[in-house]
Amino acid sequence: MKRRVFINSLGASALGLGIMQDTFGHEINEVNNIHSLIQIPGNTTATGRVIVIGGGMAGTTAAKYLRLWGGTGVEVTLIEPNATYYSNIFSNMVLVGERTLEQLSFNYNLLRTKYGVSVMQNSVTGINPIGKTVTLNSGKVLQYDKLVIAPGIDFEPIQIIGSAINQSKIVHAWKAGQQTTYLKNQIQAMTNKDTFIIAIPPKPYRCPPGPYERACIVADYLKRVKGGGKVIILDANPSIQAEPENFSNAFNNTHKGIITYVPNATLISIDADKGLVNTNIGTFSGKVINAIPIHKAGSLITNSGIGLANANNGKWAGVNVLTYESTAYESIHIIGDASSTTQPKAGHIANAEAKVCADAIIHLLKGESVNPSPITNSACFTPITKSTASWLSVVFRYDPITKTMVPTGSGVTESLGATKDNYDDMLKWFSNLMSDTFA
Amino acid sequence: MNSISFKTTRITILLCSLLAIIAAACRNEIEQTPPVPINLEASANRSFRVIINDHPGRILASNCFQCHGTNGTGLEHLAGKSANEIVSELREMSAKNPRAEIMNVHAQAYTADEIKLIGDFFSKQ
Ligand SMILES: Cc1cc2nc3c(=O)[nH]c(=O)nc-3n(C[C@H](O)[C@H](O)[C@H](O)COP(=O)(O)OP(=O)(O)OC[C@H]3O[C@@H](n4cnc5c(N)ncnc54)[C@H](O)[C@@H]3O)c2cc1C
Numbered sequence: 380m381k382r383r384v385f386i387n388s389l390g391a392s393a394l395g396l397g398i399m400q401d402t403f404g405h406e407i408n409e410v411n412n413i414h415s416l417i418q419i420p421g422n423t424t425a426t427g428r429v430i431v432i433g434g435g436m437a438g439t440t441a442a443k444y445l446r447l448w449g450g451t452g453v454e455v456t457l458i459e460p461n462a463t464y465y466s467n468i469f470s471n472m473v474l475v476g477e478r479t480l481e482q483l484s485f486n487y488n489l490l491r492t493k494y495g496v497s498v499m500q501n502s503v504t505g506i507n508p509i510g511k512t513v514t515l516n517s518g519k520v521l522q523y524d525k526l527v528i529a530p531g532i533d534f535e536p537i538q539i540i541g542s543a544i545n546q547s548k549i550v551h552a553w554k555a556g557q558q559t560t561y562l563k564n565q566i567q568a569m570t571n572k573d574t575f576i577i578a579i580p581p582k583p584y585r586c587p588p589g590p591y592e593r594a595c596i597v598a599d600y601l602k603r604v605k606g607g608g609k610v611i612i613l614d615a616n617p618s619i620q621a622e623p624e625n626f627s628n629a630f631n632n633t634h635k636g637i638i639t640y641v642p643n644a645t646l647i648s649i650d651a652d653k654g655l656v657n658t659n660i661g662t663f664s665g666k667v668i669n670a671i672p673i674h675k676a677g678s679l680i681t682n683s684g685i686g687l688a689n690a691n692n693g694k695w696a697g698v699n700v701l702t703y704e705s706t707a708y709e710s711i712h713i714i715g716d717a718s719s720t721t722q723p724k725a726g727h728i729a730n731a732e733a734k735v736c737a738d739a740i741i742h743l744l745k746g747e748s749v750n751p752s753p754i755t756n757s758a759c760f761t762p763i764t765k766s767t768a769s770w771l772s773v774v775f776r777y778d779p780i781t782k783t784m785v786p787t788g789s790g791v792t793e794s795l796g797a798t799k800d801n802y803d804d805m806l807k808w809f810s811n812l813m814s815d816t817f818a
Numbered sequence: 819m820n821s822i823s824f825k826t827t828r829i830t831i832l833l834c835s836l837l838a839i840i841a842a843a844c845r846n847e848i849e850q851t852p853p854v855p856i857n858l859e860a861s862a863n864r865s866f867r868v869i870i871n872d873h874p875g876r877i878l879a880s881n882c883f884q885c886h887g888t889n890g891t892g893l894e895h896l897a898g899k900s901a902n903e904i905v906s907e908l909r910e911m912s913a914k915n916p917r918a919e920i921m922n923v924h925a926q927a928y929t930a931d932e933i934k935l936i937g938d939f940f941s942k943q
Binding site: 420444447731735738755756770773774788793804811812814815 | 893
């Protein structure tokens with residue numbers, strides 16, 4: 380983002396920036412005031428009932444844009460079991476006390492009041508693609524014309540031995556919430572003699588730079604606050620999966636002597652009593668063990684019983700990226716981390732996928748053909764220290780030959796190093812991204 | 819993209835040809851010389867008001883919303899800026915090292931016609 384050009388004279392920008400130094404909650408509210416100028420159009424000739432399952436980055440964006448672009452004729456119901464969404468994005472900063480979970484919490488009030496989305500606090504337990512119904516945990520059955528499913532991810536079990544109490548100490552904190560606080564307490568109890576081990580699963584996993592970012596943030600904290608300590612990265616993959624240059628530089632220079640990067644280390648089991656991680660290439664000992672399990676689509680997809688998880692060995696949902704419609708069923712669309720595409724599993728692009736999906740559904744409800752050339756983009760800002768960040772970005776364009784989204788322009792691009800400027804851009808990015816999703 | 823309904827036929831024809839050009843440009847990923855001149859200023863004709871939700875650049879421009887706010891109304895806002903300013907800035911950025919600024923990556927990803935459409939979208943917000 381080029382400040383010189385894109386920060387305008389409008390007071391709102393300056394105001395937002397001032398408030399950003401306080402808390403995120405306030406800042407988002409400021410942005411909301413500007414957003415309230417946006418009005419839902421009346422009937423756009425698109426009519427129908429759309430149910431969106433999952434109020435995360437993908438589902439919430441879809442629900443909002445179905446109304447914003449589809450107008451009042453599109454009845455949108457969002458089904459989400461939690462009243463509060465804790466953002467995974469920035470949750471690594473919670474681990475070292477640079478943010479609170481409270482600052483990363485979002486709710487669905489504006490979806491209700493500003494966009495007229497009907498939000499039901501419940502979870503979906505069954506989908507009937509023939510009768511076009513979903514069944515809620517409460518037993519209630521709802522009818523849809525179009526269904527959007529965005530349940531995020533679930534995990535494969537990890538083999539952990541030891542007493543029940545010690546087993547419960549091994550957390551992933553890869554879905555922000557209770558586990559984030561738990562891991563934070565473990566990290567804060569470390570001394571400069573202790574080792575933090577992070578185990579990275581084989582791809583695909585959500586947020587490709589995320590685990591390396593976590594290693595950097597923890598290393599920076601141990602150095603600054605504890606005066607030392609060690610971080611061992613056990614990566615099941617053969618190499619760094621995102622921003623290889625920036626992370627190599629962080630491991631070899633910025634956090635030299637603290638971070639040890641071990642590629643090709645596949646997790647076999649964890650001995651929680653002894654604090655040992657067994658891998659195919661040896662055993663590693665650590666005070667705090669943060670094992671991120673192998674991922675799969677949210678259990679609603681993998682346990683659907685109707686074959687929605689028809690890609691990558693039954694772990695992810697195959698979709699047509701023009702519409703995000705399931706390759707198994709008509710009128711069921713799957714967006715965000717749960718779908719199998721060439722795009723990364725990340726929140727920024729989940730938001731972009733949701734817009735393509737909402738746009739397509741609106742066209743379909745109008746009986747029109749869909750946009751034949753969708754474009755999406757991914758952007759991840761990565762804190763490397765308390766005051767510097769790097770970034771990774773890529774724009775995808777639909778390729779009609781392979782029927783996939785392919786990187787365009789400069790392709791997958793990482794920043795030239797980690798800077799304070801990037802860190803400042805990162806704060807604005809987060810604020811705008813979360814507003815574009817929840818406000 | 820067939821959903822645009824405007825008050826005057828002239829404008830409808832203009833926008834339809836614009837859409838055709840964009841669609842063609844998207845298919846080929848090559849910047850083509852448009853068969854008819856694109857006159858985005860004409861679509862700002864005061865005799866009708868483009869409904870922001872029905873602008874043909876909406877879905878393209880929505881790629882900017884994550885970092886610039888919904889309809890460009892967030893921090894680093896784009897809403898209400900002149901189309902020319904947005905287009906010339908993006909052109910300038912597209913000539914620079916993509917690794918130097920995240921915007922350079924994005925500026926390089928769109929064709930000239932797509933950039934015009936994006937500029938036009940934000941100028942109408
Ligand atoms: C530490 C960390 C850092 C990250 N940093 C970044 C970053 O910098 N940039 C970035 O772009 N991405 C980042 N991500 C990734 C990002 O958080 C995810 O990719 C994104 O949240 C995916 O969106 P989603 O909507 O698919 O899933 P989620 O956001 O996880 O939402 C899924 C929702 O579905 C609901 N749900 C599940 N099952 C049901 C059901 N049966 N019925 C109803 N509701 C259900 C859940 O309650 C949840 O609210 C990060 C992730 C982590 C863990």
